[in-house]
Every structure is written in structure tokens, then in C-alpha cells.
Amino acid sequence: MEFDPVLLARLQFAFTIIFHIIFPSFTIGLSAYIATLGVLWLKSGEERFQLLMRFWVKIFAVSFAMGVVSGIVLSYQFGTNWSRFSVATGNVLGPLLGYEVLTAFFLEATFLGILLFGFSKVPRWLYVLSATVVAIGTMISAFWILAANSWMQTPAGHEWKDGIAYPLDWLRIVFNPSFPYRFAHMLNAAYLTTAFVVIAVGARFLVAERHIAEGRTMLRMGIGLAAILAPLQLVIGDQHGLNTLKHQPIKVAAMEAHWEGSKPADFHIFAWPDEKAGTNRYELSIPKGASLILTHKMNGLFPGLLSVAAKDRPPVTTVFFAFRIMLAVGFFMIGAALLGAFFWWRGSLFETRWYLRAMAHSWWIGFVAVIAGWVVTESGRQPWIVYGVMRTADATSPVPGATIAGTLALFIVAYGIVFSFGIYYMNRLIAKGPDLGPDAVKEKSEPAGISPIASTKDAGQGIV
Amino acid sequence: MEWYLPLIWAGVIGVAVAMYVVMDGFDLGIGILFPFARNETERDQMMRSIAPFWDGNETWLVLGGAGLFVAFPRAYAVIMPAFYLPVIVMLVALVFRGVAFEFRIVSHSKSGWSWAFVVGSTLAAFAQGVILGGMIQGIKVENGAYAGGPYDWATPFGLLCGLALIAGYGLLGATWLVMKTEGAIAVRARRQSKVFLVAVLVFMAAVSLWTPLAEARIAERWFSLPNFYYLWPVPSVTALVALGCWYGIKKERDAPPFLAAIALFMLGYLGLVISNFPYLVPPTLTVWDTAAAPSSQIFMLVGTLLLLPFVLGYIVLVYWLFRGKVREGESYH
Numbered sequence: 001m002e003f004d005p006v007l008l009a010r011l012q013f014a015f016t017i018i019f020h021i022i023f024p025s026f027t028i029g030l031s032a033y034i035a036t037l038g039v040l041w042l043k044s045g046e047e048r049f050q051l052l053m054r055f056w057v058k059i060f061a062v063s064f065a066m067g068v069v070s071g072i073v074l075s076y077q078f079g080t081n082w083s084r085f086s087v088a089t090g091n092v093l094g095p096l097l098g099y100e101v102l103t104a105f106f107l108e109a110t111f112l113g114i115l116l117f118g119f120s121k122v123p124r125w126l127y128v129l130s131a132t133v134v135a136i137g138t139m140i141s142a143f144w145i146l147a148a149n150s151w152m153q154t155p156a157g158h159e160w161k162d163g164i165a166y167p168l169d170w171l172r173i174v175f176n177p178s179f180p181y182r183f184a185h186m187l188n189a190a191y192l193t194t195a196f197v198v199i200a201v202g203a204r205f206l207v208a209e210r211h212i213a214e215g216r217t218m219l220r221m222g223i224g225l226a227a228i229l230a231p232l233q234l235v236i237g238d239q240h241g242l243n244t245l246k247h248q249p250i251k252v253a254a255m256e257a258h259w260e261g262s263k264p265a266d267f268h269i270f271a272w273p274d275e276k277a278g279t280n281r282y283e284l285s286i287p288k289g290a291s292l293i294l295t296h297k298m299n300g301l302f303p304g305l306l307s308v309a310a311k312d313r314p315p316v317t318t319v320f321f322a323f324r325i326m327l328a329v330g331f332f333m334i335g336a337a338l339l340g341a342f343f344w345w346r347g348s349l350f351e352t353r354w355y356l357r358a359m360a361h362s363w364w365i366g367f368v369a370v371i372a373g374w375v376v377t378e379s380g381r382q383p384w385i386v387y388g389v390m391r392t393a394d395a396t397s398p399v400p401g402a403t404i405a406g407t408l409a410l411f412i413v414a415y416g417i418v419f420s421f422g423i424y425y426m427n428r429l430i431a432k433g434p435d436l437g438p439d440a441v442k443e444k445s446e447p448a449g450i451s452p453i454a455s456t457k458d459a460g461q462g463i464v
Numbered sequence: 465m466e467w468y469l470p471l472i473w474a475g476v477i478g479v480a481v482a483m484y485v486v487m488d489g490f491d492l493g494i495g496i497l498f499p500f501a502r503n504e505t506e507r508d509q510m511m512r513s514i515a516p517f518w519d520g521n522e523t524w525l526v527l528g529g530a531g532l533f534v535a536f537p538r539a540y541a542v543i544m545p546a547f548y549l550p551v552i553v554m555l556v557a558l559v560f561r562g563v564a565f566e567f568r569i570v571s572h573s574k575s576g577w578s579w580a581f582v583v584g585s586t587l588a589a590f591a592q593g594v595i596l597g598g599m600i601q602g603i604k605v606e607n608g609a610y611a612g613g614p615y616d617w618a619t620p621f622g623l624l625c626g627l628a629l630i631a632g633y634g635l636l637g638a639t640w641l642v643m644k645t646e647g648a649i650a651v652r653a654r655r656q657s658k659v660f661l662v663a664v665l666v667f668m669a670a671v672s673l674w675t676p677l678a679e680a681r682i683a684e685r686w687f688s689l690p691n692f693y694y695l696w697p698v699p700s701v702t703a704l705v706a707l708g709c710w711y712g713i714k715k716e717r718d719a720p721p722f723l724a725a726i727a728l729f730m731l732g733y734l735g736l737v738i739s740n741f742p743y744l745v746p747p748t749l750t751v752w753d754t755a756a757a758p759s760s761q762i763f764m765l766v767g768t769l770l771l772l773p774f775v776l777g778y779i780v781l782v783y784w785l786f787r788g789k790v791r792e793g794e795s796y797h
Contacts, residue, residue: 065565072526076551078540079529083542083544090760095534106520107778109522113516114516114785167759399545414556
């Protein structure tokens, strides 16, 4: 069997990075939520905030551990899988990653120690401050890694000499043209993803009629946040799309499966892109819809896929469908959040059982959007590793395909085990609920007539 | 500037690697000692002694990797493909031991993740030793890129170095337990410290004899005159420190054995630096051959000098907050 090292290196990296991104998109949001609960606890002195904070810290610990270990893998894979890319871009990207380690990783890792083990050792204010520092650390980390990623999409502030990038202007490198949009889009996505997990857990407790007070608090906080952030994400996404059209028009053409640049583009609700023939099959479209969205004019024109040679096009089918999945989830989130806000306003949020049941099952929805979004932007960058300058095929390491295939299999098995147990344990911690053992102040809200065992079982069905 | 910047950066990365080896060394060592604990309650106590620190400790590994990418991208691009398999095995091993900290607490039976912790820690230590051994033996480079095969690292010397690092981390872990625990674990750790100390000295002697015999450039470095006059204190001080470590264990002192074990590591490390400097990729690429553009090195150096004091400051804060011994039966969370 013939192994293609480029394809395998890409598959291995795609697998490890998709696995990794699940955890930061949760921990960025969750650390901010934990810090918020901590501040509310300090200000109000209400025990339900303490209970909730310490409940989520336990879940955070499991998720953060998986994020850390899968992140270390990535910092070495630049070298193991993409050594020629590392040589070509090390002058520019190296310092961005270096700053991430120094400004974010040490901060998060060190204060995490206090967050996980310091509750009975440090004063309250220092404990809440540690939670806030961890939350800020995750945000700073996102800042640097998205700066590096955006530079690969829209490189700026450097010059090329003999195939190697040399920095000219660090501000332009960091704040390259697509960075502000991508950073806002990703950070908002992380908060939104977490909001839906918090909503789901709150709804799950209400459906199971356990931890009613905490469940209501979570539901209100989650829906309040999502009702603002979900529509905001549509606006940010639109702006990001316009920015992509300006700098990477062929990526946008792939997202819309738009082949002929000389005609206005329809918005395809469904289509099957035929990459060989350079056209779509089975189209179901809104006429001129894509032109209207992207140029804000009915007959507006933007470049089509046929304007570049086939070897310079991204994999259209992947980008096209991933974009549709992201859009569908996005609109679901807007609808669910606004509907929840409407029930809340009418005063029937906690009694609308079908809504609570639906939300209890929707904890995973944000993760799908995040992964789909990354597939759009990274597959859409192909065949380039640094857009327009360096091809992915020229970036690989001198490592035989069989070696990469073997380690890919190793990663799949290892991550499969870790992921399955991680989800199982997190679900069990959630099913246990915010009840923190002997050293916490208890405030039982268990309604009479429901045995804890039966209700745990019931709640267990909410998530898995 | 193009002469001394790479030297400064070699120093910075040298310090980061040294910090990593010592700090993650003792917590990997706990994993290596895990099988000898009597039960899961003892293992809880052992893990409790490192749990608030391990994540910060492992961050030095990321700094080492990122630092190499920042300051010496051409070395990073040769070393990583050359040690592709050991690097990936190390990373996957670290995945299992890292999640074991949290998974062990929330799982029904602790023993499964205890074993993941043992195997992950030991395998990571072994892989790091293999990589070190491969570096000393030299990497095949053509036109600035790795030109060897996927198994070049698999040599008797590489495997010897893998075992040596297991012994070394075991010593750091055992002396850490002497310092940070009490009761049955501390008593056992004192015995283990002696065993690992002897093993470390044997391995150090083996590496010190093997390398000058196998590599002419290393023999030349140590035994030519006048180098020999300047370098003979290194092995002598090493012997003294080893004696001090033994004495500290025997006298049942708390901190001295751990500090002596760190000193022993630093001396071994110094020996390797003396043997190989100025090569970053022995025997072909020096720190100057592989350096990043000066403007990149300066940009990052400014940040490092400004930020590292803060980093060290809050690391000290956390070690201070969790000072003192972990008592018997004291568990987690």
C-alpha cells in the first residue's frame, strides 16, 4: 500500500487539532463563567453561587486536563509534521507561540493549582482572583494562537527572502487583516458554546426536579448570555465573511460553491459540488442570495472557483458542507436563545417542559459549530499553508508515510480512550450535581418523593 | 549581535530545559515510584504532593519546544523529524499521565488510572532519555534537513540513556517524597532514594565513559590540555554532591537530599553541555547555524526578560501556598 505523507500529515494534524479545540472552546467560556460566579458570590454572599462555582470547577478540572495534554502535542507537531514550514515561518510564528507560553500558559497552569486545590488554603478573594486570572489566561492564549493562525491566512508585516519569512513590523504581523474578525468570532463562539452547556445542565436539573434553585440560576444566566451573543455572532460572522471575501475570495467561492464569477451568485440551501466538472448538481437555491449577503447588492459579482486553476482550489465539497453545518447550528442557537428569553419574559421558562427537555439535549451543539467553522477556514485555506505563498505540499517533514500512519493510528486509539472516559466522567460529575461534600455549606433543594438514585438516573439521560 | 544573540538564547533554552528536567522530573518520578506504594490511599497522598504543581511544571516543556522554534527554527526542524517516534510516544504518554490526575479521582476504581499514570510517566521519561541519547550520538543532516531514517535513535546508547533518565527522575521523585510527605511513604522513599542514587551514579559513570570513547570530539573536549585543567572540578564536585545526597538520606534530613539530587542533575547537564557546545544538532549544526533572524530573537528576548520574573514570581507563590508536608491519608480535592 502506498502512503501519501502529505495527506497523512494533514490527517494526523487535523485529528489532533480538532480533538484539542473541543476543550479550549469549553474552558475559555467555562473559566469566565466560574470567575463570574465567584465575583457574584463575593458580592452577594449567597451560597448558591459558591455551590455552582465549585461544581463547575470540578468539571473544568477534567476538561482543562484534556485541553492541556492535547495542546502540548500540537506545539511539537509543528516540528514533527511540518518541519519545512517551521523553517520558512519560524522567524514570524515562533515569537507568537513563545509569547503565548510566557503570557498565558504559565499563568493558567499556575493559578489553576490554586483554583483546584486552594479553596481551604487561601482567602476567598485570592481564590476568586485565581479563577479570574485563569479566565484571562485562556483569553490571552486565544489571542496569540489566533494571531498566528490568522497570519497563515492573511500574512502581513514581513518580507520573503530565499523562501524564508523575515519580520518587518510586529504590529502588522499580530494585527494582520483577518485577525480581529477571527479573534472576535472564536472568542464569542467559545462563550456561546459554554452558554449552551450551562443551559443544558440547568435544564437537565429542572427536568429531573433536582437542584431546582441552582438549575434556575444556570438557565437564566445561560439564556441571558446566549440571547445577546448568538445574534451578535451572526453580525461578527458576516463581517468576518466580508473580510475573507476581500483577502481570500476563493475560500468564499468554495463556501458558496460559486463557480462562475461572471454571474451573480445564488445561495445554495443544498447542492452537490462536482469538483471535476466545475459545477453543482441537485441545487436548491435562493436566486442571487449569496450576492446579496456578500456584496449587499442583488446583482453584485464576486470571483468564482473557475477563475483559478483546479490545483489552486480548496476541497469545495468539504468547505461547502462544513459551512452549511455551521450556519444551521448558528441559526438554531439564535432561535433557541431568543425563544428561551421569550419564555423567561412571559414567566413560563421553568414550566415549559418540552423546551427544557430540548435544551437538556443540546449541550453538544456549540462544539459542532466550532469544529465545522474551523474546517471551513482551514480546508478553505488549501492548497496553501501560508495563503498565496507556501503550499501545504511543500511544508512537510522528511518522515516516511508509514511512520505518520502508525502514529495517526496511535493518536486515534489514545484520544478515543481519553475522550470516552473524559465525557463519561464529566457527565457523572454533572449527574451528581452541585453537592460538594462535607466542607461545603449545604442547601438542599431536593423535593420530597423523589429518591436521589432514581433522579440521578433520570438526569443521566439528559446528557448522554 | 549576530554572534552573541544565539548564545544568549542558547542560555535561555538551556535554563528552560533545566527547569523542565528538574520540575517535571520529580513529578514524573512520582509516577515511576507509584507501583511500589502499598495501596491507593498511599498513592492519593503521593499524588497530592504534586497535584497543584504538575501542570505548571509541564509548561516548561512547552517553553522548551516553543523556545527552540522561536530562537533556532532550523534546529527545531531537524530534531523533531529525527526523533519523530520517540517524541510522539512521549507526547501520548504525557496525555495519559496528565489526564490520570483528574480521571483517577472521579473514576469508580482508581487502579486503572493509577496504571496509566505509571506507564505514562515511565514511558515519557524513557522517551526523553532516548531523545537525549540520540542527540549526543549525532543526527544525520544534509542540506539543513534531517536525512536519516525513522529508527536512527534506536541504539544501545539511546536505550541506556532512556534507562538513565528513569533512574534520575526516580531519584528526584523519591527525594521529593522524603521532603514532602510523612509516615510510611517517607520511610519507604528514603530507602528508594538510596537505590536510585546508586543507579544514577552507575548510569552517569557509564555515559561519562561511553561518550568520550565513542565520540572523538567529546574526548578531545575533556582530555586535551588546557581544557582538562579547567574541567576536572566537574566530576569531582559531582562525587562530593553524591556523597552529600547519601549522607542527607542517611541522617533522615528532609530537604537536603532533594536539593542534592537537583545539584546532581545540574552537574550531569553541565557535563553534557560541555561535551556538545556549541552544537545544537551534533555534530553539524551550531547555535549560530540554526539561529532565527536577529529581529525575531530580540523581539522574543525582550518579552522573556520582562515576563519571566513574573512567571517565576507566581510559581514561587504557588509552591509557598502549598508548602509543608502532605499528611497520611490526606487525599485530593
